Amino acid sequence: MGKNLTKRSEDYSKWYNELVIKADLAENSGVRGCMVIKPYGFAIWEKMQAGLDKMFKDTGHENAYFPLFIPKSYLSKEASHVEGFAKECAVVTHYRLKNAEDGSGIVVDENAKLEEELIVRPTSETIIWDTYRKWIQSYRDLPLLINQWANVVRWEMRTRLFLRTAEFLWQEGHTAHATRQEAIEEAELILNLYAEFAEKHMAVPVIKGTKTESERFAGAVETYCIEALMQDGKALQAGTSHFLGQNFARAFDVKFATKEGQQEHVWATSWGVSTRLMGALIMTHSDDNGLVLPPVLAPIQVVIVPIYKGLEVLEAIDEKVAPLVEALRDKGISVKYDNRDTHKPGFKFNEYELKGVPVRLAVGPRDLENGTYEVARRDTLQKEVVAADAVVEHISGLLDDIQQNLYNKAAAFRDDRITRVDDYEEFKNILENKGGFIAAHWDGTAETEERIKEETKATIRCIPLNAAKEEGSCILTGKPSQRRVLFAKAY
């Protein structure tokens, strides 16, 4: 009856891989590095999409759709951009297959070679800015606030379900503005939106910051990010928002007439979150019994399991449960009544625990007699008996409690793992034995950043936005520094 899930303490990485498979979230496909997102996993992603999409629209953004393919020449137009993506991209070179002349099967038709190779989009700045050139003439056309939900491909060599896959699903926002200041404000607005989504919907606490130059998006002037901490003490970048300056407007010659009639290059942002968020969600809350889902994103928020011998009792339970199901649905709570006669209650309990359903109700003959339900919460595994006439109200409050509790627990865990360190040996010691974020001084050079990475595998996750000015000396070189940055090993 057990779930045969490796314990986190034994092998966190193995636990994660097993959990993703066993909870029916995703699996590897026959195509190298590409995953299949299974219905249960996809239902969670749909809830993420709906939540984010509403937030984008509430802040004035519209959805659109741009081509999957990017001509090679487009990608090459922004120098640092092509540098960042050329090494790992899928290239379409032909447009036809044919039967081999020697009868050996289906082969590429060499007579159907493309004049120019097409890249499967790794991100869409280039194709979008090529389009924006046609859309933007005057300041009246700005700002342009557009988002796209799409699949993208980056030819990663080492892949892991949700965390790093060759193809992944994401949204990418691409906005155009008349001024530098407005574009920066947009990038920051989205950063805050992402942080709010992570904390309120996913119950995942995040730190907002900017990336160092070497960790910036290829083509960005500034990359803002939100960083979360997983239970194994490793950080995970959960979303990025880029201020692109005028780089893409210059590369694609996108100018606008100002109010004063002058021609100026347009200012840009781009920003995205992806199915990687699924990895963050899973790793932040789940335990050795399986998935733990925050109620806001749970496809099934409440499951009801009847406990009975004999179909007569089941019928009585069916009758008792029917109005409860209706009452919960009326409150907008998604509920499943699992009265399958093919599986035992213990099997069902296990299954819903594994799948992270936030609240489980059990109802047996004694409950029928007493007018009660047994209510179990997934996050703490606590059970209590609740009177039937109070159960709707109880569940409603319980779902809020669970959402808040998951956030608080994750925040306490994370806060406990932000260590201020001023000595390089201690730095290495904390990194190995405790993990988490290390707040340390850094001299601001890429050389130091690179050496620390080589020696410890820790990278600078971000320069926190809320970091106070503080005189100090670099953890590695002893050179002067004005603020602490956050180091961590990361996914």
Place this chain on the structure above:
Amino acid sequence: MGKNLTKRSEDYSKWYNELVIKADLAENSGVRGCMVIKPYGFAIWEKMQAGLDKMFKDTGHENAYFPLFIPKSYLSKEASHVEGFAKECAVVTHYRLKNAEDGSGIVVDENAKLEEELIVRPTSETIIWDTYRKWIQSYRDLPLLINQWANVVRWEMRTRLFLRTAEFLWQEGHTAHATRQEAIEEAELILNLYAEFAEKHMAVPVIKGTKTESERFAGAVETYCIEALMQDGKALQAGTSHFLGQNFARAFDVKFATKEGQQEHVWATSWGVSTRLMGALIMTHSDDNGLVLPPVLAPIQVVIVPIYKGLEVLEAIDEKVAPLVEALRDKGISVKYDNRDTHKPGFKFNEYELKGVPVRLAVGPRDLENGTYEVARRDTLQKEVVAADAVVEHISGLLDDIQQNLYNKAAAFRDDRITRVDDYEEFKNILENKGGFIAAHWDGTAETEERIKEETKATIRCIPLNAAKEEGSCILTGKPSQRRVLFAKAY
């Protein structure tokens, strides 16, 4: 001030192309055959998606996501399937670009050639049935009712916005069943669902039928379809639902244990509608003034335009309109109050007419005095003056009226263009001069079908499901026939 739209009677095809561009629905991109779906067009597509998605879920289907890429060997496993798609597919052969050694720019890295080419999915039967083999062991795993929203690529040589593009967006359902009968019922359920969507949401009347063998989906045993009629008398296939028999289960070795413990191949269906529906929607209802949208799919259902000189009057109008906007939104009606001071009312009237907003309200000083609104409907261009305190109720009814009127008008047009013909010369005559569907007898052979197509460009759109048995003789060969089929020129 005019819309400079070519008249339908002058050049229907040109009218369509211009309308799609001018109404901000879509445009061609820099990538051959791939379109950009602009925000206004995408908002309509989102409403289509939401409507269909709800219908799929209400009938027990779940969403999932499968890889974009299909290994060449997968495509080859079902013989007629590969035959149907190999000639027009995008082939990924490499996974890296590099700087050319002669400094001439970015080139494909020949050291990064894939061992096996990947096809950008033209449809996903093969990758999905390769996955289903792992998911299906027993009759308890069936039925499997899965849908995917995705982009697909078919390397079409002659493309037109929405109607035929190299990349398009669609949904593809892929279901697995224990019996032949159940799979057929699923294919028919979806056919009816598509017809209901077309008629109730899009206000597009459709004829349900089956395809002839030569028009069947590559790999299907039976293809069901819905066929609509455009204003130029040409038919448009709006959706297809395929009974696939055991073809893909055999090709991918997907068997299940029956209740009796025997191993049998699984029965399958697949079904899809695409952004092509946008083309059907546009061509069914729109007129020489621009787009005409059915209220159910209109991103903006009601637009309110103030008519004023001087900001004082505008302020009074603003004040009057604010509670109306709120009252309409409370009723779930999407409304836009366009009080931009940068554009004149006439410009706005034109713009919303062009964009097909179903109801337009105008309000000027006299309306302020009289407590009225001028209400114009887009479908008939009729105007009337309505008392302010009755306007919410009025609009609510009017939206229903418009939806119904659009359907009725399209149905009358279509019904008027179904002609029963028993003589081949008359067949050609009707086809050239009246267009529409021709109900004629056919001897059931692919040869006759092909000859008629060559001689007249008409294809058999479908064998209508509701066609009565009727003895007759083939329009071309005079051979005996038991029922009439529908011929038409088609998109």
